[in-house]
Amino acid sequence: MSPGGLAHGGSEDFWGHVFWDQDTWMFPSILMFHPDLANTLLSSRKRIHQVAKMAAYKAGYSGAKFPWEAAFSGEEVSPSEDCANYEIHISGDIALATQQYYHMTKKHDFVNISLDIADFWVSRLIYDSQTGLQYINEVMGPDEYHFPVNNSAYTNAIAKNSIEFAQQLSKDIPGLRHSHSQSYSHYHQSIWIPYDPELNFNPEFTGYRLEY
Numbered sequence: 001m002s003p004g005g006l007a008h009g010g011s012e013d014f015w016g017h018v019f020w021d022q023d024t025w026m027f028p029s030i031l032m033f034h035p036d037l038a039n040t041l042l043s044s045r046k047r048i049h050q051v052a053k054m055a056a057y058k059a060g061y062s063g064a065k066f067p068w069e070a071a072f073s074g075e076e077v078s079p080s081e082d083c084a085n086y087e088i089h090i091s092g093d094i095a096l097a098t099q100q101y102y103h104m105t106k107k108h109d110f111v112n113i114s115l116d117i118a119d120f121w122v123s124r125l126i127y128d129s130q131t132g133l134q135y136i137n138e139v140m141g142p143d144e145y146h147f148p149v150n151n152s153a154y155t156n157a158i159a160k161n162s163i164e165f166a167q168q169l170s171k172d173i174p175g176l177r178h179s180h181s182q183s184y185s186h187y188h189q190s191i192w193i194p195y196d197p198e199l200n201f202n203p204e205f206t207g208y209r210l211e212y
Contacts, residue, residue, distance in 0.1 A: 017069040017077055018044065020090050023097040031097075031104055042101055042110050045094050048074025049113055052091075056120050063119030066091045086140035086147045088124070091117045092158030099165045111169055111176075118166030121159040122187050133192040141204060149205035153194050163188040 022041055031038035049064060051074030056065035068087045069078035078084040095117040098110040125134040136159060141152035167184035170176050194203045199210075 014069070017071055019069060020093040023090075023093040027097045028100060031100055035101075035105060038101060038104075039109065042094075042097060042113075044070075045097075046110060046113060049116070051075060053116060056116075056123075061120055062123035063121070064091065064113065064116035065120050066094055066117075082147055083140065083144065086138065087144070088139055089141065089152070089155045089158050091120055092155070092162045095162035095165060096158065099161070102165075102169075108173065111173065114162070114169060115166050118163045118184065121162050122184075124159070125187060125191065127190075131192075132190060134187060134190045135192055143204055146205065146208075149207070151192060151194050151206045153202045153204055156191050156193050160188045160191040160193070163191070 023045075027038060027041060030041065045066065048066070048070060052064035052066045055067065055076070056063050059065060065088065067074065067076035067078070068083050068090050069076065071077045076084045095114050098114045098117075101107070101110060102114070121136075124136055126137055127134055135151055136156055137150040138148040139150075139152050139155045140147035141149065141154045163184050167188065170184065194206060194208070195201075196203055
């Protein structure tokens with residue numbers, strides 16, 4: 001479901017492309033009141049799952065890397081190369097929607113998507129041996145005016161949640177076998193979320209200044 005509406009498709013309506021709006025903002029209320037339609041929304045992601053896996057492979061990562069803007073083909077169709085390259089939190093947004101669907105219905109329809117997104121994040125992490133923490137560098141968070149940045153608080157948090165949910169699935173579903181199921185806990189616990197103890201807030205990203 002495009003944030004610009006389905007009936008127009010012009011540039012002012014994002015050409016009918018699907019963004020994170022579907023999974024983050026529209027999905028929860030639709031799931032609550034129309035779970036059948038929520039299944040349809042996630043099925044649109046499931047339909048392009050294999051394309052997302054190929055995108056991750058081409059980029060040198062594991063799992064599934066979903067496009068920032070999606071249309072019929074499942075390929076990246078964003079007119080902004082910067083958004084296409086850096087706004088990777090979209091995969092975590094989709095995982096959050098699958099997580100909400102799972103908790104609401106207890107159905108396993110989208111488990112494989114959830115696991116592949118977790119694998120993408122695991123392969124995207126950079127380990128710092130000095131701090132023992134995992135970082136995610138060169139991204140664009142929801143703030144599209146600052147990029148590429150390191151350790152976007154939102155991106156790191158949604159990645160952490162994706163991996164934690166995959167770990168939960170590996171415990172909940174008997175017989176589930178997955179490549180990283182034994183190490184998910186290590187990864188989600190060590191992802192760094194920027195925090196300023198002096199001002200007691202989470203900076204948007206590494207190096208963020210309040211005067212932005």
